[in-house]
Amino acid sequence: MFKQLVYISFLTILVGYKSQAQEVLTLDSAIGEALEKNYGIKIAETQTALVENEIYRGAAGMTPVIDWTTNLGTNLNQVNQKFVDGRAINRLGYVVAPNTNIGLTWTLYNGGRMQAIFDRLVSQGQQSVLQQKLIVQNTVSEVMQSYFDILRLEKSVEYLNTIIKYYEERLKITDERWQIGRGSKLDYLQSKTDLTAQFSELTMTQNSFENSKVKLNALLGAEPTRSFLTEDLENENTVYSLEILLEKAQLDNRELILLNKSAEINLLNQKDAESFRKPRLTFNSGFGYSFNKNNAGFLSLNQNLGLSAGLTATWNIFNGQQTQRNIQSTKISAELISRQKEELINQILSEITTQYKQYETDKKLLDLEIENKELAEENLTISLEKFRLGASTILELNEAQRRFDQSLNRLVNSEYNVRVSELELLRLSGSLIE
Template structure:
């Protein structure tokens, strides 16, 4: 009976080994299959997004709308020309009694009236409103360009952030596969030690739990990788299930001095340019409103043709045609203080926009300082974690050899393996944070599209 149970346990252990081997080979196979996809670099992802991102495409179209609207006709400086034509046909009963005693009676009398004309109306002075409107339209066109640049820069930043998130998860998957190999070796050693009587059952169970935990982590990372790639595809304007491979390194570039970054921000940051543009638009709007207080001078020109034809009566045909012209002056005397109230509202809007400008500048300065702090600290962490990883790599090799010789317990080996895994993950995260801080500075300075 005892022999039967021992044999049963051996079969169960062999079955678990086979299952675990198939499981890890399944993931390794799919991982290598993934690695065979075409390589997508960060630069390629950014270039593709610039050409195909939906939001960027819409922003480009908004620029075209601004260009179309920016013209003197919309500003009210172009003459208006209207052509009119009207024909009236009627049937009337006529009855006339003249002073000489003559009586004229005619039923079914037809009349035909035809009028045609050409009218030109040109506002030559409207309190300079048309010039303020034209400047506002020009600023709106520039505003659309700034909005496009803002959308472009933010999209590029999101693409870079999403891309290196994929890289980080991909490297974490590699690390987890390496950990699975280490944990599987530890599990095999614990099994053999139990079989020869030098180990304990709890060591085997602990090794199996830790190994299963790594498989669970691998599944979770595979899921996170799929989601991250889908998000990146969406930013690039690709279909969600597009497959590709990414680079396996994160290269962090040197940042400009904070003084140079501040100078670029003042000249290139889209948020600041947009805030300045919005303020300019409000000033031009105020001029347009103020022009409502001033007189309006218009030139009017006409060319009319009129033809009246009657079947009976004194005048059987009357036809006139020829040009005419006039000068019109309109002076606003009272409008219920509407202009005054509109100006008061605009003044408040201008004050709010000036406060918004100060707020945006302060927010950007805060983001810039934080980005430099994150960048410098992340680089320090990268250097530290590289050193830690060298030590952890050497330590885990020694620990494995000592465990084989029964010089350390499984608990000690497990802790060393965890330390090794944590060191690698901290290094990836530090590199990713440094890259994001670099991208944040480029976003604030307006250089993100050239990163």
């Protein structure tokens, strides 16, 4: 037992020494690091940049297309010709025929399809930004919840150390009683077993505590072995209005905003599909030069230089009802999105109402557990003193210790539950980030 106590004392000194060299990671700084280094956020930023790179008028066909074509050709020909007047030509000739041409094609009108495509590209860029904000919101929520979990486990370790002190005192008393013949060895062995169980619980909790730090480091894009200290948070007991939260959620909930943007994009898809019902007008122009030199024919030299221009109108009369089907598909998609929106709103309002009630309940439970912890600790102190004086049995002391253990565990969980409930309220209502 003495070796065990020395080992724990050594760990305490070692942890204290390391603490002096460790950085203090506040919740705000953790969120800041996540916004800067989280891999999911970085990927979302890159995807947004990729989508925004495709937003330009040329991608919608609004600008003319200019092509320059140049060709250089040559031929060798054996020419054998006989004329009715008796003349004959027998000659090995060559032909040199270079030409170059600049052509311009410009769609002037296609039923509004160009504008619909461009507007859709802009909306898709906005949608990508909204998706990025949703990822940022969820990442911030994960970081905060992970930080809260670290605080919970850290407090659990602290409370377990407090509990162990009472178990050590109990072991000391039963040991002394057994040695002088006033107590049974069974009480001593039971006390030692209970203390060992507490050390086992402490070891497992410390392992969970370290693993929770590794999880937070992953969210922050930091090395898994990075060590840090946390800063405890005050329980602010913020008061929220359910009506305000419900109204705000219908305006600012990130998932709902994304769905509204999908409806907007689908409307542009419908305009795109309807444009195929209308004619298309294209302007074509070209400027070219050709040169032909032939030493074996009637013309030894031929040059052409000219400008051409024209309008081409096309109107699809029938394409197997493909246009009508595409239009109908966009209308069905609009109805689908509308129903999805109704379902999502109902789900969000239900979750906020449930979470609000849970938050209010968790706050009440926290107040009760704070008071109960004080009562349980006072009861344990009295029970331990009575046991020391021989005025109570080990069963009574064991019951007092059990109640104290439970009160500390409930208190730690209540603090955690209040913070997580509030966090979820803010996320659902779109209030977590701007």
